[in-house]
Amino acid sequence: MDIPDFGDFDPNDESLQKLLQRLGIKMGPDGKPDLAGLMRHAETIMRDYQTQMAGFGETESASGLNWGYVLDTAKRSVAQTSTPTPFTLPQLRDAVGLAELWLDDEIAFGALSTLPELCSRQEWLERSYPTWKTMLRPVVTAMVRAQQDLVEPGDPLQIGQLWKPMMKIAANQMMGTQIGESLGKLASNVLSSSDTGLPLIENPQVILLPENIASFAEGLEQSPSDLLLFLALREAARQRLFAAINWLGPGLLALVDHYASDTTIDPEIFQREIEDRMRESEFGTDPEFQNSIGRGLMSIFSPARTPAQDEILERLETLLALIEGWVDEVVSQVTKNRMPSAVGLTEMMRRRSGAGGPAQAGLKTLVGIELRPRRTRDAANLWAATRAKRGADARDATWRHPDLLPTTADLADPLGFAERGRQVEADDFDSALAKLLDEEG
Numbered sequence: 299m300d301i302p303d304f305g306d307f308d309p310n311d312e313s314l315q316k317l318l319q320r321l322g323i324k325m326g327p328d329g330k331p332d333l334a335g336l337m338r339h340a341e342t343i344m345r346d347y348q349t350q351m352a353g354f355g356e357t358e359s360a361s362g363l364n365w366g367y368v369l370d371t372a373k374r375s376v377a378q379t380s381t382p383t384p385f386t387l388p389q390l391r392d393a394v395g396l397a398e399l400w401l402d403d404e405i406a407f408g409a410l411s412t413l414p415e416l417c418s419r420q421e422w423l424e425r426s427y428p429t430w431k432t433m434l435r436p437v438v439t440a441m442v443r444a445q446q447d448l449v450e451p452g453d454p455l456q457i458g459q460l461w462k463p464m465m466k467i468a469a470n471q472m473m474g475t476q477i478g479e480s481l482g483k484l485a486s487n488v489l490s491s492s493d494t495g496l497p498l499i500e501n502p503q504v505i506l507l508p509e510n511i512a513s514f515a516e517g518l519e520q521s522p523s524d525l526l527l528f529l530a531l532r533e534a535a536r537q538r539l540f541a542a543i544n545w546l547g548p549g550l551l552a553l554v555d556h557y558a559s560d561t562t563i564d565p566e567i568f569q570r571e572i573e574d575r576m577r578e579s580e581f582g583t584d585p586e587f588q589n590s591i592g593r594g595l596m597s598i599f600s601p602a603r604t605p606a607q608d609e610i611l612e613r614l615e616t617l618l619a620l621i622e623g624w625v626d627e628v629v630s631q632v633t634k635n636r637m638p639s640a641v642g643l644t645e646m647m648r649r650r651s652g653a654g655g656p657a658q659a660g661l662k663t664l665v666g667i668e669l670r671p672r673r674t675r676d677a678a679n680l681w682a683a684t685r686a687k688r689g690a691d692a693r694d695a696t697w698r699h700p701d702l703l704p705t706t707a708d709l710a711d712p713l714g715f716a717e718r719g720r721q722v723e724a725d726d727f728d729s730a731l732a733k734l735l736d737e738e739g
């Protein structure tokens with residue numbers, strides 16, 4: 299590595315002196331930074347970072363991000379907590395068995411062939427991680443673009459050739475830490491495999507997280523057995539929907555991908571965020587440095603959305619509301635004469651979503667998507683009106699094709715949609731589905 303030329307250097311610049319001192323760089327006899335010491339320090343940082351990352355597997359060459367480190371960070375963040383679990387696998391399978399019998403009477407979609415499972419937080423992370431990686435790649439790409447402008451050619455110290463790779467290392471490590479900690483937080487709150495509303499597990503299956511259910515149940519008046527059955531009903535209904543409607547899961551993930559692909563990061567804010575923290579902490583060695591950067595990293599998403607992102611956000615909000623509203627409607631029907639506590643549990647789930655549930659928290663923190671969960675109740679009313687007017691089979695047949703689904707405007711007129719539905723030409727079916735899947739690809 300070539301030794302850079304500092305050019306004009308102001309030894310009285312206090313902020314610069316503090317920064318160099320934080321980096322362990324001493325002044326030479328001429329009053330300028332000790333170049334040899336600077337080079338040794340930088341090379342040590344980069345070598346230590348590469349050694350550390352090598353322990354987690356291969357680092358992605360295009361982005362510089364080590365996905366093994368991200369997953370390890372997420373798993374370590376949930377390993378520190380443990381909640382006693384009142385549920386056993388036989389209890390879950392009994393609850394799901396009963397839920398499946400009730401659902402058979404109400405919906406057109408058949409039961410799953412896979413057995414239900416209880417899943418730990420770390421297991422949920424392992425199984426959902428491939429999907430998260432796919433969704434997060436556009437965000438990582440935006441980070442790479444921002445890194446290219448981290449140091450302007452005319453920086454006063456004339457050490458861009460050295461400073462830039464050091465900041466790139468810091469940015470990659472901070473991004474990995476932030477993603478890992480955010481996934482860990484999400485893993486500590488989701489109640490089931492599709493609690494976010496997204497199909498994060500590759501194959502449809504009823505999976506509940508007993509530790510999180512136990513934490514969620516604290517202070518509730520409902521009995522644990524009622525809560526378990528209620529959650530089993532919701533998850534079984536949602537997974538039946540994903541299994542039966544083969545365009546739905548890919549369509550949801552395609553919308554997330556399209557939104558994230560237009561994500562931009564302000565490189566000036568990004569660089570200022572890093573430099574501010576570097577002035578406050580020992581670069582790369584102080585855990586508080588990494589944590590403070592991690593907490594603020596998502597603030598560098600550009601606050602301005604493109605018109606395309608606005609359109610995608612509306613479609614995503616509507617589709618998620620339709621899924622959750624359909625689940626609310628189905629569960630309400632199967633429990634109304636069987637399970638009196640379901641009314642209170644449904645309202646509790648709606649409040650949880652309105653306060654910022656897993657879907658909102660995960661997508662906002664990780665992908666920069668800020669959802670407004672105000673449409674779920676409207677969607678439930680629309681599905682209920684459709685069932686009352688045209689029957690449960692007509693309600694469920696609406697999922698057959700994306701062009702048959704209610705729009706945002708339809709949610710404001712549920713009785714109108716129940717009366718007339720939406721029509722799609724038969725010739726358009728294959729082309730519309732092919733277009734959706736092409737977009738996902």
